[in-house]
Amino acid sequence: MPNTPAQRIMRQRLIPLTVIYLAGCLAAMLFINFAGPPDIVVYLISLLLSVPLVACIFVIWRYVTEEKDEYIRMMFVQNMVVSTGFTLAVTTIWGVLELYADAPALPIYYTLVIWCVGLALSHLYRRIFA
Amino acid sequence: MKSRLKVLRAERDWSQADLAEVLGVSRQSVNAIETGKYDPSLPLAFHIARVFGLSIEEVFVDPNADDA
The missing domain is CATH 1.10.287 (Helix Hairpins)
Structure with missing residues (x-):
């Protein structure tokens, strides 16, 4: 970047x-x-x-x-959307696991961490494949 | 959207970095516009056209031109 x-x-x-x-x-x-x-x-x-x-x-x-820089901004916003989807997916899946499979409770605090991981993964994906 | 950016740049012997500096954007932006990965906003398209002393239509190819 x-x-x-x-x-x-x-x-x-x-x-x-x-x-x-x-x-x-x-x-x-x-x-x-x-x-x-x-x-x-x-x-x-x-x-x-x-x-x-x-x-x-x-x-x-x-x-x-x-x-x-509108192109850089667009890419960042797209990465943010991907990371938000990633966070929703991970927390939803984990929530269902907690509900039905007695998985350990995921502290809400980790939401931001997961979002940051999603942002980094999205950025990395673009660097490698886009 | 297709553009003549690469040709116009080559005619002036400018690198992508040179054009990016003139436009005040990143080299990646110029590359994305050149390769058709990104369609610039109207203000940026006007800026690009102005830098080359041309109209927007002379720089960018209207993708719907055949439909008109």
Whole structure:
């Protein structure tokens, strides 16, 4: 994928958010394990930890609106549609497995992870076959 | 949609990267338009035509021309 100015800006926004999220996860894990805070504090910490992830979704939306190269934007949007379909398919299949085959419950948190995997797979498919 | 982009580019001895730079798009975009994988928007088609000093019809081949 070429490096458009909008892609560089997206990367510059995603990297610090990822670092903040990972550092936050580590700090939260240590704090919760060693300080044993009350439930309400754990809830607040969890909500705070989700902020950088939600911000990542916002950054992706900003990228789509800021990308000036219409062909690159179209490909990215198509990849997003594919990854959304991939996520719906995986979560639906897993849901049915949970319902009828007693498969272990899939944490909702993984929805974003699955979506990102779908985005990467769609991008990879285009690179190899398109 | 077919276009004469490759021919027009060759006449000026421009690479895809040269044309992409003039248009302010990626080389992949120029390649996709040249190979007919992607139909440019009207503003981009006008921009391309303007760069070559031609009308849109002189750059792009109307796929429904025979139907008219």
